[in-house]
Amino acid sequence: MMRIAAAILSAGMALSATAVSAQEWPSKTIKLVVPYAPGGYTDSVARITARYLEKELGQTVIVDNRAGGGGIVGSDLVAKSPGDGYTLCICSVGAISVAPVAQTTSYDPVKSFKPVSVVSTIPQTVIVNPSLPINTMQDLVAYAKANPGKLSYGSSGAGGLMHYSVQLFDARNGTKMTHVPFKGGSPATAAVVSGEVNLSFTNMTDALPQMEASKVRALAVTSAKRNEFAPQLPTVSETVTPGYSVESWNGVMAPASTPDPIIAKLSDVLKKMAADPEVKKSMAVVGASTVFTTPDEYKAQIAAEVEQWRELLKEIAEKKN
Amino acid sequence: MTDVFALLGHGFAVAATPINLFFCLVGAICGTLIGVLPGLGPVATISLLLPATYALSPVSAIIMLAGIYYGAQYGGSTTAILVNIPGESTSVVTAIDGYKMAQQGRASEALAIAAIGSFIAGCIGTVVIALLGPPLALMTQQFASPDYFSLMVLGLVSAVVLANGSAFHAIAMIFLGxxxxxxxxxxxxxxxxxxxGLVELSDGINFVALVMGLFGVAEVISNLEGASVRIVNQMRIGTIWPSFKALRGAWGAVLRGTALGTLFGILPGGGATIASFSAYALEKRVAKDRSRFGNGAIEGVAGPESANNAAAQTSFVPLLTMGIPTSATxxxxxxxxxxxxxxxxxxxxxxxxxxFWGLIASMFLGNAMLVIINLPMIGIWVRLLAVPYRLLYLAIVVICAIGVYSVNNSSFDVYMTVGFSLLGYVLRKLDAEPAPLLMGFVLGPMVEENFRxxxxxSHGDPMIFLQRPISLALLLVSVALLISIMMPAVRQRRVEVFQE
Structure with a gap:
């Protein structure tokens, strides 16, 4: 009897201990790791998020840039950090959903993290050099089919999202285009402008200024829905490839051992953030749409994306054999 | 033309407002400071100050950040000359003759010519942006991968010219790089x-870690090895101005360096580095007495320093005219x-x-501020050499470590610096110069990338390098340079043959 009572008591204490720690959280400075260099797109999103978290949680939130390996170094660091709610990550699709499939990472995209919420999304834009006789997505598919291997596309490097989105496009449409990797998305976009490559599935932020100056011709966006910043552009899905959806996202993730109450509290704050007009305005400046997802939705999304890229790689490998 | 001047006048009206003048000065001072601290580069500093610019107007913010960038080019030569630690790839060659000058007690002469050369180059570079920015930007668009490849080949060939010792050592060092x-x-x-299997290496070896190890710490080790304390500067501190004779000798070097820097600075990826290396190579080719190079030739400081500063100005062209960034900064x-x-x-x-015009006008003002800040500072820097070396070297090592860490906030990079220090020491013992190694290290990945x-x-057709006029021209220049390097050796052998 005593033993049962003791067990109940200690269980209760253990429960209240986590409850207290979540209630007290945050009691010190929070570190928000950005696995990319300062000044870039993810960094901007992180700084907007950090400013909002600081205001809502009443604690200092420092942005810690840990660039390297296309986001793997910083994401890995967070996966291995103590799950006390004081180390968080502004992770991105490349290092979480693509890299673990394309290469070996010491973290597992689903098991090593507790996702909290996607905070922003940005689609890719299909841009072509204006000298090409390609004005629509239908033209693109027809031209690619008539000239297999002739069209070249620039990417931010092998195994990056800009590379895989075209591979997926090729696989779904039975086309074949030549991959030309660059060091980053910005030189790849510049190569479409100069005509060194024919086209690219480029991040919208990079594409917009060149579109406005008519240096490139934009054909479509890669997301499932049309984009608020270029509503005139159709989606790839509604034109030639039904069901096609590739979107770049940034979201807050915590190490897997982080207690659920902390995740819940963070989720509430991020839900409020997604509705904040100031935040929406700042995100719009960098070309991002402000988004909120629940931890479960976020987890399911990552699992689905990992599955999609795994399937694609298998398909490509089978075709080669 | 009058249009440009009217617009430039408008730019000066923007840049000369007290608030913008203030931030231009802040940028120039910050830039000089971080340039002087080895390892701390403009990239780390600008990213640190980025959040602080939220509160400023965009024009003030960009004026300040630009000031940091070209200010660092002024400051970067200081440590290269005084303690043989180039802060950035663009001042690697400055260290070759600059450090020799400092050892001969001519540190202030070297620092002064670096500042004056940078000022002249900065002003000319800015004029070029104002007058020719947009057409030049169109020119860079003519450059495609094959042309970059040939440009990098030219850079590698010039790296052989850099070497002051044996050509065999230089080539070995390039390959190691x-x-x-x-x-x-x-x-x-x-x-x-x-x-x-190290994730930390997946983006390649950190350049700053390599430089700090090979140059900075290795230099410290070999200095400590010699029992006697380093030669302390004997020159009277009052004479910061180089003698008239020295200036006259450097005048041509400044102009040639400026021309190279202005041209190469516009090109994305390593343009500024190639500019400073080829400026050194050019000076060595045109000099009547080549043996002075590597032994404290003032042109060896004036040429590259002018080139890197001109390049720092013109590297804004692709960004401002096309929105295409050409470097991390x-x-x-x-x-x-x-x-x-x-x-x-x-x-x-x-x-x-x-x-646009406000930034350009601020570059004139910023360059003027920098030369005013830097010339009187020379006295202070030179006095630094009088600090006992047992204290100075500790400071050098600590600042190097902080600088390396600050690049990626990574302790792995600091350990790498330790490894490269040992390598640097061994190379020193073998009489192998590290400058060609760095040239290979910087250009190698770009050669490969553009070649592939x-x-x-071209779908596998190598003729693409000869079919494009820019690429063909650059390859021909490389071949000519290579032949001119071999010629003296051939001629010498012939003389020897005749004597027999």
């Missing part, structure tokens, strides 16, 4: 090469502009004339 440059993720396949500038709601792109000149990309776009 190429090899080190191969480490990291292969762009075309995403495979990791020579990383030993320029990518940060893009970030800064976007944070202020300005999308850098082809429309920026017509949409943001205040920003050229072949992908």
């Amino acid at each position: 190429l090899l080190l440059g191969m480490v990291g993720m292969d762009l075309n396949t995403g495979e990791a090469r020579m990383t030993f 320029m990518a940060l500038m893009v970030g800064a502009l976007t944070l202020h709601g300005i999308a850098p792109g082809p429309m920026i000149i017509s949409r943001q004339p205040d920003l 990309r050229s072949l992908i776009t």
